[in-house]
Amino acid sequence: MTAHAYLEISNLSIQFPKSPVPVLRDVTLRIDKGQYVSVIGHSGCGKSTLLNVVAGLLPATAGGVLLEGQEVNTPGPDRAVVFQNHSLLPWLTVTENVLMAVELTVGRKMSKAERLAWTLETLALVKMTHAKDKRPGEISGGMKQRVGIARALAMRPKVLLLDEPFGALDALTRAHLQDEVMRIHADLGCTVIMITHDVEEAVLLSDQIVMLTNGPNARVGEVLEVGLPRPRSRIALGADPRFLAAREAVLTFLHDRHAAPTLTAA
Amino acid sequence: MNVLVTRPEAAPILASAPLPQPSRVARLRPYAANILPPLLLTLLFFLAWEALCSGPGSNLPPPSQVWAESSELILRPFYIRGGLDRGLGLHLFASLERVALGFVLAAIAGIALGLLIGTSDFAMKGLDPIFQVLRTVPPLAWLPLSLAAFREATPSAIFVIFITAIWPIIINTAVGVRNVPQDYRNVAAVIQLRGPAFFWRIVLPAAAPYIFTGLRIGIGLAWLAIIAAEMLIGGVGIGFFIWDAWNSSHLSDIFVALFYVGITGFVLDRIVSALGQLATRGTQSS
Ligand SMILES: Nc1ncnc2c1ncn2[C@@H]1O[C@H](COP(=O)(O)OP(=O)(O)O)[C@@H](O)[C@H]1O
Ligand SMILES: [Mg+2]
Numbered sequence: 418m419t420a421h422a423y424l425e426i427s428n429l430s431i432q433f434p435k436s437p438v439p440v441l442r443d444v445t446l447r448i449d450k451g452q453y454v455s456v457i458g459h460s461g462c463g464k465s466t467l468l469n470v471v472a473g474l475l476p477a478t479a480g481g482v483l484l485e486g487q488e489v490n491t492p493g494p495d496r497a498v499v500f501q502n503h504s505l506l507p508w509l510t511v512t513e514n515v516l517m518a519v520e521l522t523v524g525r526k527m528s529k530a531e532r533l534a535w536t537l538e539t540l541a542l543v544k545m546t547h548a549k550d551k552r553p554g555e556i557s558g559g560m561k562q563r564v565g566i567a568r569a570l571a572m573r574p575k576v577l578l579l580d581e582p583f584g585a586l587d588a589l590t591r592a593h594l595q596d597e598v599m600r601i602h603a604d605l606g607c608t609v610i611m612i613t614h615d616v617e618e619a620v621l622l623s624d625q626i627v628m629l630t631n632g633p634n635a636r637v638g639e640v641l642e643v644g645l646p647r648p649r650s651r652i653a654l655g656a657d658p659r660f661l662a663a664r665e666a667v668l669t670f671l672h673d674r675h676a677a678p679t680l681t682a683a
Numbered sequence: 684m685n686v687l688v689t690r691p692e693a694a695p696i697l698a699s700a701p702l703p704q705p706s707r708v709a710r711l712r713p714y715a716a717n718i719l720p721p722l723l724l725t726l727l728f729f730l731a732w733e734a735l736c737s738g739p740g741s742n743l744p745p746p747s748q749v750w751a752e753s754s755e756l757i758l759r760p761f762y763i764r765g766g767l768d769r770g771l772g773l774h775l776f777a778s779l780e781r782v783a784l785g786f787v788l789a790a791i792a793g794i795a796l797g798l799l800i801g802t803s804d805f806a807m808k809g810l811d812p813i814f815q816v817l818r819t820v821p822p823l824a825w826l827p828l829s830l831a832a833f834r835e836a837t838p839s840a841i842f843v844i845f846i847t848a849i850w851p852i853i854i855n856t857a858v859g860v861r862n863v864p865q866d867y868r869n870v871a872a873v874i875q876l877r878g879p880a881f882f883w884r885i886v887l888p889a890a891a892p893y894i895f896t897g898l899r900i901g902i903g904l905a906w907l908a909i910i911a912a913e914m915l916i917g918g919v920g921i922g923f924f925i926w927d928a929w930n931s932s933h934l935s936d937i938f939v940a941l942f943y944v945g946i947t948g949f950v951l952d953r954i955v956s957a958l959g960q961l962a963t964r965g966t967q968s969s
Contacts, residue, residue, distance in 0.1 A: 472869075472873065473872075474869055474872060474873075492869075492872040492873045492875070493873070493875060494873065494874060494875065496873075497873060498869070498873055500866060500869065500870070502866065504864075504866035504867065504869065504870050506867060506870070506885070506888070506889075508888045508889075508891075508963070508964070517874065517876075517884070518874045521874045521875060521876055522874055522875070552964075572874070
């Protein structure tokens with residue numbers, strides 16, 4: 418236990434200043450390099466809060482986060498975030514949005530042409546080259562989310578943090594983007610923490626599924642190892658008993674043992 | 684079955700042929716629908732005015748009389764007959780010059796102060812109450828002090844414009860800076876964009892729509908204030924022209940001048956609004 422994991426969240430508690438109880442209490446997680454980890458839980462249990470602490474955007478009230486043995490307490494490009502609502506800057510084009518991130522992070526020492534090449538390469542990775550000169554207002558929700566992912570990937574982060582990246586998308590677009598993210602994860606081998614409330618998505622994409630109990634005082638209820646071999650195909654997995662078993666385990670946790678408080682009250 | 688067979692054959696021909704263009708009349712119809720109502724109502728307005736003011740006991744001239752007495756003002760806006768007897772266009776230019784100067788100064792100072800209040804809590808707490816009180820002072824109430832300080836008509840008028848237009852610019856800019864979405868701040872934090880760069884690349888563009896709203900309100904107020912100020916200070920200017928016409932009982936001239944004032948105010952508003960659209964392209968759409 419003395420050796421640190423690649424990313425370690427230890428005894429993390431978070432309490433907002435004006436709230437009487439902590440949102441998260443004693444959350445402990447050890448994540449290995451290159452793992453794809455999903456965090457699942459009911460709405461409002463503190464998933465985004467957890468992600469924001471790992472990103473360094475929120476301070477921990479107690480406990481902390483270590484990345485490669487270093488304490489995380491400020492935001493930085495080694496932990497790139499894809500925000501819930503894409504958060505592209507509307508006055509910049511798609512290219513400019515990504516370029517700005519490149520310029521301030523990996524591209525600090527690059528020439529102008531190298532930065533642009535790097536940006537366009539990343540846009541090609543998420544298949545957004547065709548809309549590179551459009552502004553966010555002129556592209557669809559799925560395309561915005563792709564650009565958000567490209568902006569995060571362009572920084573070559575050690576950990577990619579995804580906050581419900583596909584939440585606002587229609588089912589077809591979502592499936593398509595999930596496949597893309599799986600491919601990119603396989604290509605780049607980055608460590609990923611993804612917040613989701615979609616059980617199938619969690620099982621399809623993850624190596625580990627972290628299930629949070631209901632807040633306040635949410636903690637890690639259970640961690641499920643998804644042993645499915647990669648590359649995974651959503652069609653082949655649809656009938657795979659291991660996939661179905663994993664899905665059932667998560668569903669049981671969420672709906673039998675930790676049902677949404679509003680639903681049980683109703 | 685027949686239908687199913689023939690359709691695919693016809694499709695390629697249809698797809699390559701240009702779509703039939705709507706006829707000329709059909710294309711003009713939407714424009715006509717927009718232009719006709721205002722045209723019709725304006726005509727009705729003039730007719731009613733003519734009818735109401737044509738009687739012998741009327742205090743105001745009907746449009747026919749306005750045209751008869753003051754058509755020179757409309758047809759020759761740039762004549763100079765010596766002294767202050769010159770075309771309306773020239774009076775208008777004098778007023779516009781003052782507004783332009785006062786407004787540009789107000790824009791520079793207002794945006795700077797607004798950015799300061801928006802970014803610094805200390806400045807916000809200290810200055811906001813003062814601004815909230817000062818902005819309710821009617822423009823003309825500044826004129827006596829301004830005349831006392833500058834001792835001359837033109838700088839006094841410019842100061843009145845400045846002090847009238849600056850408040851909405853300050854307040855809107857400050858609100859814009861305070862309302863930079865947390866999302867943008869988070870993005871900036873992750874890519875470690877800080878200090879002046881954060882300010883220029885995130886805060887200013889995010890606040891731009893608010894700033895332009897302030898500028899638009901400001902130019903409207905400035906135009907309201909200049910007319911009133913010029914009535915009091917004399918010299919040249921469209922406000923003075925109106926006051927002078929009243930003193931010489933040229934009521935028809937006043938009607939023409941009011942028309943000019945209205946159109947100019949409208950054009951000023953449109954110019955600032957268009958500049959805003961240009962500068963904040965895309966920002967408002969999402
Ligand atoms: N800045 C904040 N101040 C106070 N309470 C907050 C703040 N952000 C989130 N919360 C509260 O913390 C809880 C968890 O929020 P969040 O992490 O966004 O949930 P999730 O992402 O799981 O839906 C919610 O009850 C929310 O009201
Ligand atoms: Mg959330």
